[in-house]
Amino acid sequence: MDVVDDWTAERAVMLQQAYRMTHEQFAEKIGVATRTVANWNGGSGPRTQEMKSALDTVLRNADPEVQARFGLYVQAETAKAAELDRDLTEAERRLSEDPDIGAALDWLDQHAGWEPGTARKRVAKELVSTEPGEVKDRRQARGKVDREQTAAALREFYADLPDGYGRYSAHAGDGSVSTSILSHPQWVDLACSLTPENDQADLSRKATLEAKEMPEHAVEGAVRRLAETLDANTRLVDADLYRLVDIDVAPGKLAGTFGLTSFAQYALTMDLLEAELADAIVAGQTLDARSLPLRSHYMPDAAAVLDVGSRLCAGGALALTAIARPATMRRRKLDYLLLVQERGGRVLNAARRLAVIPKSFHEPLSDYREDTQIGATLSREMEEELFGRDDVDGTISPARSADPMHPSRLSTPMRWLTERPDSWRMECTGFGLNLVSGNYEYASLVVIEDENFWAECGGEIAANWESESLRQYSSADREMLEELVTDKAWSNEGLFAFLQGLRRLGEIGGDRVDAPTIDWELD
Helix, strand or coil: CCCCCHHHHHHHHHHHHHCCCHHHHHHHCCCCHHHHHHHHCCCCCCCHHHHHHHHHHHHCCHHHHHHHHHHHHHEEEEEEHHHHHHHHHHHHHHHHHHHHHHHHHHHHHHHHHHCCCHHHHHHHHHHHHCCCCCCHHHHHHHEEEEHHHHHHHHHHHHHCCCCCCEEEEEEEEEEEEEEEEECCCHEEEEECCCCCCCCEECCCCCCCCCEEEECCHHHHHHHHHHHHHHHHHCCCCCEEEEEEECCCEEEECCCEEEEEEEEHHCCCCHHHHHHHHHHHHHHCCCCCCCCHHHHHHHHHHHHHHHCCCCCCCCEEEEEEEEEECCCCCCCCCCEEEEEEECCCCCCCCCCCCEECCCEECCCCCCCCCHHHHHHHHHHHHHHHCCCCHHHHHHCCCCCCHHHHHHCHHCHHHHHHHHHHHHHHEEEEEEEECCCCCCEEEEEEEEEECHHHHHHHHHHCCCCCCCEEEEEECCCCHHHHHHHHCCCCCCCHHHHHHHHHHHHHHHCHHHHHHHHHCEEEEEE
């Protein structure tokens, strides 16, 4: 080979390797500075025609053995480029076939200021350049960062909390635990029955979020998230989410205002903060604007955390479920069955962590205004996550029923409960803002007080795809509950809801409950 169509940095380096020369030797042969050859090895190609002509001459005058080696390098590069093109084509096909990923790509094109289709090309390139197993390794490393490490890191980053606010911590028996849930004394121990009289949040269709320019690091984070989502086969379904714009919470009262956002926007902005934080902790970095550029852009200080109307504040409701059971020969005490889930690996939120069940994003199902009630979300999630109603799971299929929660469509367990309203209760036990990604969290408690429910419907209770496993605990087993409280596998919001639910259950559960005393504080 004695002709090259264009001298790139890669091909200039190939010629150096074919000659088997050092930077200094190759620079002397071509007649350029040693720094110029070093720049080629760094990826900066020959810029002037004189340099390219000199490379032509050196190649043309090379021994046949050198030319042959150079030819092999070029052939390998050409084959690799062809393979890359095939991989890119396949990656773009996968991206095109997923309508929910497509919605996220469209959103990214629009907010990054790109021409339509640019996001698809950027994500496809990121996907094929990712080494096999790299995403899995990264997720495993993040998974080793436990709740206490996260809470401590965020305590350091958000050291500027205003008076009255603090991070939820608790003492239970001999154990002490901390979380990343930012709360206020007025938001804890709410004991708020989720009835229409108390559960009165409003929907504002006029509540809009001012579009902010996405810096390059935010764009890169969004591209990486979509590539990781596809590589790990994580479910990302674009749907409407409620966005909190005004907080109005007090004992016995849930009010405030919600607007609307999309899951794609949340997934490509605020939901990136958790992985960024975990990566910084794994790397042992100082937590500042340099190591946490996304957090510094989207939620830089405590004032930004609390100013929910000026940022994207998505979130949800999660509840400790307690079901009354009769005594048996092996379990001689009356108790409540407490359900705890280990989240599966395909969920976008709290993957591989312990959480109460149900746990959900707060989102409309069919009636956008009525569904702002936290009780509506919890009832739907009980149907989906515990009672097997796939048709109310928006990640499986879009809602087509005019009233998915119509009595005629309810599962057997939910119909049993609705026909016996005095047999169970739903309460909100606490509210907080999760410093991990700024989410709002409505900690709640579902108590089924009639033990006949367990006898008649207990066999139909099973967790859905979001759970890796479902664990049972007895409200009368103090030792196991004390051990469970200090389990490092809890998600921050999961532990917050569990502690607040168990604390409230101890107040209303009577002799069925023998739980450790739980004392909370805001630090």
